[in-house]
Amino acid sequence: MSDKPKVPAVEGWFTMDEASPHLIGSQCSKCKSYYFPKQSLFCRNPECDSEEFDEVELSNRGKIWSYTNNCYKPPAPYIQVTDPFEPFALAGVQLEKEGMIILGMLSDGVTVEDVKVGQEAELVLGTLFEDDECEKLVWKWKPIAG
Amino acid sequence: MSNQEVAILGVGMHEWGKWEDGNFVAYGVKACRDALQDAGVAWKDIQMVSGAATMRCGYPGYVAGATFANALGWQGARVNTSYAACASGSQALSAARSAIAAGECEVALVVGSDKTPKGFLAPQKGDRPDDPDWQRFRLIGATNPAFFAFYARRRMDLYGATEEDFARVKVKNAKNGLHNPKARYRKEFSMESVLGSAMVCDPLRLFEICATSDGAAAIVVSSLDYAKKVGKADAPRIAAISTVTPDYPCATVEMPDIATDSSASVTVPALEFKSSVPHAAYEEAGIGPEDLSLAEVYDLSSALELDWYENLGLCGQGEAEKLLRSGDTEIGGRIPVNPSGGLACFGEAVPAQALAQVCELTWHLRGEAGARQVEGAKVGITANQGLFGHGSSVIVKK
Numbered sequence: 432m433s434d435k436p437k438v439p440a441v442e443g444w445f446t447m448d449e450a451s452p453h454l455i456g457s458q459c460s461k462c463k464s465y466y467f468p469k470q471s472l473f474c475r476n477p478e479c480d481s482e483e484f485d486e487v488e489l490s491n492r493g494k495i496w497s498y499t500n501n502c503y504k505p506p507a508p509y510i511q512v513t514d515p516f517e518p519f520a521l522a523g524v525q526l527e528k529e530g531m532i533i534l535g536m537l538s539d540g541v542t543v544e545d546v547k548v549g550q551e552a553e554l555v556l557g558t559l560f561e562d563d564e565c566e567k568l569v570w571k572w573k574p575i576a577g
Numbered sequence: 578m579s580n581q582e583v584a585i586l587g588v589g590m591h592e593w594g595k596w597e598d599g600n601f602v603a604y605g606v607k608a609c610r611d612a613l614q615d616a617g618v619a620w621k622d623i624q625m626v627s628g629a630a631t632m633r634c635g636y637p638g639y640v641a642g643a644t645f646a647n648a649l650g651w652q653g654a655r656v657n658t659s660y661a662a663c664a665s666g667s668q669a670l671s672a673a674r675s676a677i678a679a680g681e682c683e684v685a686l687v688v689g690s691d692k693t694p695k696g697f698l699a700p701q702k703g704d705r706p707d708d709p710d711w712q713r714f715r716l717i718g719a720t721n722p723a724f725f726a727f728y729a730r731r732r733m734d735l736y737g738a739t740e741e742d743f744a745r746v747k748v749k750n751a752k753n754g755l756h757n758p759k760a761r762y763r764k765e766f767s768m769e770s771v772l773g774s775a776m777v778c779d780p781l782r783l784f785e786i787c788a789t790s791d792g793a794a795a796i797v798v799s800s801l802d803y804a805k806k807v808g809k810a811d812a813p814r815i816a817a818i819s820t821v822t823p824d825y826p827c828a829t830v831e832m833p834d835i836a837t838d839s840s841a842s843v844t845v846p847a848l849e850f851k852s853s854v855p856h857a858a859y860e861e862a863g864i865g866p867e868d869l870s871l872a873e874v875y876d877l878s879s880a881l882e883l884d885w886y887e888n889l890g891l892c893g894q895g896e897a898e899k900l901l902r903s904g905d906t907e908i909g910g911r912i913p914v915n916p917s918g919g920l921a922c923f924g925e926a927v928p929a930q931a932l933a934q935v936c937e938l939t940w941h942l943r944g945e946a947g948a949r950q951v952e953g954a955k956v957g958i959t960a961n962q963g964l965f966g967h968g969s970s971v972i973v974k975k
Contacts, residue, residue: 441706441716464826465839468712476843477825496830497734499726499778501718508700508715521717523727523830530840532830534717543779548734559716569716 433566440559440567444468446488447568452556453488454533454570460485465529489533490526491554495574498522498537498546510560522572524552538573551575581678584804584812585973586797587616588936591690593761593792593923601634604793605641605690606648608929612686616797617807620649623797624682627657627673629665629689629928638691641928642669645688655682663875663963664820665689666794666931667971671818673798683803689928690793709833717835722786722878724832726778729880733780736895738883740780742902744771746879747785747921749907754918756948759933761790762922771879785879790924794932796939813942815935816956817861817972823850832964850968851888855960858970859890866890869912870954871941873934875961876919885960886914908949916941916949931969934959938973 439447446453456467459474461481467489474481500520504511520537537546538555546552552572559569589611591604605628613620626649628641637644642658655676659668666689673685700710713719732738747766754760766784774784804812823831824846826838831850848856859865866889874885883897891912892900905911917923917937923930938957940946955975962968 441712463842465841467836475825475838478843497727497731499723499730499780501720501723501778502776505714505718505720505723506700507702508704508711509718510715519718521719521723528841530826530828530845531837532828533836534713534719534830535835536717543730548731 433561435561435564435566437568438565440569445556445570447556449556451491452554452570453491454554456487456489456529457484458487459483465489465531467531467533490528493524493526493552495546495548495550495552495572496523496525496532497548498543500543512558512560522546522552524572536569536571538571541574546574582801582814582816583674583677583798584801584809584814585935585939586618586684586799586804586807586809586812587612587614588939589613589615589795590759590933590936591793592759593790593926595761595791599692599791601631601690601692601791601793602637602644602648604692604791605645605688605795608690608793608795609645609649609686609688612795612797618684618797621652623654623684623686625655625657625673625676625685627659627669627685627687629669629932630658630660631691631928632660634692641688641690661820661963661969662965662967663925663927663961664931664967664969665928667818667961667969668820670796670798670815670932670935670971671820674815674818677798677800684797684799686795686797687932688793688795689932691926691928692791693789693926709835713833713835719835720778721832722778722781724830725786725878725881726781727830728884729780729878732880732883732898736898738880738898740772741768742883742898743780743785743879744768745901746876746882747771750876750915750919750921753908753916753949754922757918757922760918760922761792761924781878781880787877787920788924790926792923792926792929792933794929794936796932796935813939813973813975815971816864816974817858817970819854819858819861819970821853821857821968822966824853850966851884851962854962854968855889855958855970858958858972862972862974864956864972868956869958871913871916871938871951871957873915873917873937873957873959874919876915876921877925879921882914882919889958889960908951913951916946916951931959931961931971934961935971935973942973942975
């Protein structure tokens with residue numbers, strides 16, 4: 432663990448509450464559809480012409496929709512964190528209230544052997560990469576055992 | 578929905594491959610000349626050129642229709658260029674069909690050609706946090722194969738698909754492509770070699786993920802009157818071209834997005850996008866999956882071919898593995914899929930691929946597919962899906 436200040440890898444996408452982080456989405460004030468990443472210009476529901484949105488914290492628990500890993504380094508703008516590259520796992524998690532699936536890396540150390548479709552997972556913050564000044568954090572999905 | 582059928586007078590393809598030198602215009606010209614010769618139509622008689630654009634070959638690629646009209650020699654034909662990711666070729670074909678139906682022209686040349694970079698298709702350079710492509714690579718590392726692997730993994734956990742099933746698709750397609758002179762990979766694969774290849778995105782292995790290729794395909798289409806006039810009244814006909822977009826809300830994570838639409842206040846449509854594309858084609862042609870003799874589908878991964886079985890209605894949801902294991906989708910089976918060898922043997926040459934699928938159907942319907950011929954083929958369908966809500970499905974019949 433580094434002593435560098437922790438900053439979000441992308442501004443305004445999630446709360447920096449490490450104990451119980453939430454993704455920050457938006458909700459159409461008229462039809463109540465949710466969006467992530469945030470939508471602020473126009474609602475994409477074809478029955479709705481609203482341009483008003485409320486910023487909302489999305490559920491931080493859901494069920495794993497699917498999962499895989501990267502055995503080879505993805506191309507830029509992905510930033511390699513270890514040398515040599517180490518495979519990492521990723522998943523999509525279905526949020527019941529919002530009716531949407533959101534992708535994310537799986538939390539550090541979790542492999543595809545550890546998860547199943549339908550399993551519960553919760554949102555955590557983890558390191559995406561470090562630069563000279565800061566540790567950049569991103570949301571990750573952590574499977575809940577059982 | 579009513580439509581006007583058009584005749585396929587001729588088809589041509591430049592062999593698929595990967596070459597250091599060479600240029601997409603030269604590949605496309607070769608495909609055009611082959612299609613014109615096959616059609617028995619002189620270049621100077623073509624009244625419209627409809628090109629599928631490529632984003633990887635600079636400005637000439639953005640204006641592909643004009644690029645090929647110029648390369649073959651300006652002769653005054655009207656021109657169109659279409660870009661729709663993997664569905665570009667079908668949209669170019671659709672534009673030609675519309676022009677014929679509208680009486681703007683009688684005979685058109687449709688062409689798609691590409692020269693692609695090696696390795697993963699990488700996003701544009703620079704920090705662009707508003708771009709879904711930047712988001713998925715930077716924040717999640719969600720490569721294209723990772724998306725294919727999500728779909729594959731769901732088949733395993735929900736429907737009992739096995740790694741052997743995915744390998745079997747590759748073995749089948751490789752066997753088909755062995756007999757295709759236009760295919761890039763003409764090599765038999767054993768189950769052992771596929772299952773022994775490197776894992777890329779679990780559960781998908783290197784030999785189960787399609788490569789990027791160079792290649793070109795061209796088609797000459799005309800009104801039925803024109804076909805009669807040039808002695809080709811019996812030519813295969815295009816009965817449908819579907820290029821529909823998704824219905825909101827999309828409940829499947831689709832490349833390049835990192836999240837789906839929300840179904841919190843709008844019910845998810847009965848047909849997912851990949852099913853709605855061929856469904857619209859069936860409706861337009863007035864036929865159903867039971868009428869098909871063969872299908873050419875976009876096997877970006879071996880596992881994805883199994884999804885298409887269900888999207889095309891060849892079997893019910895969760896039954897694709899059973900259909901595969903029964904041998905029904907092999908040449909000689911009830912409904913052969915990817916007799917060309919599919920993307921497994923071609924690799925993807927984006928603007929040419931949807932047209933190559935139509936070329937393959939045409940050869941089968943004319944009984945000219947050689948050792949890979951589907952006997953008695955009367956009706957065929959193509960299906961593909963690309964980025965940003967693009968997909969297409971073309972039905973060709975005798």
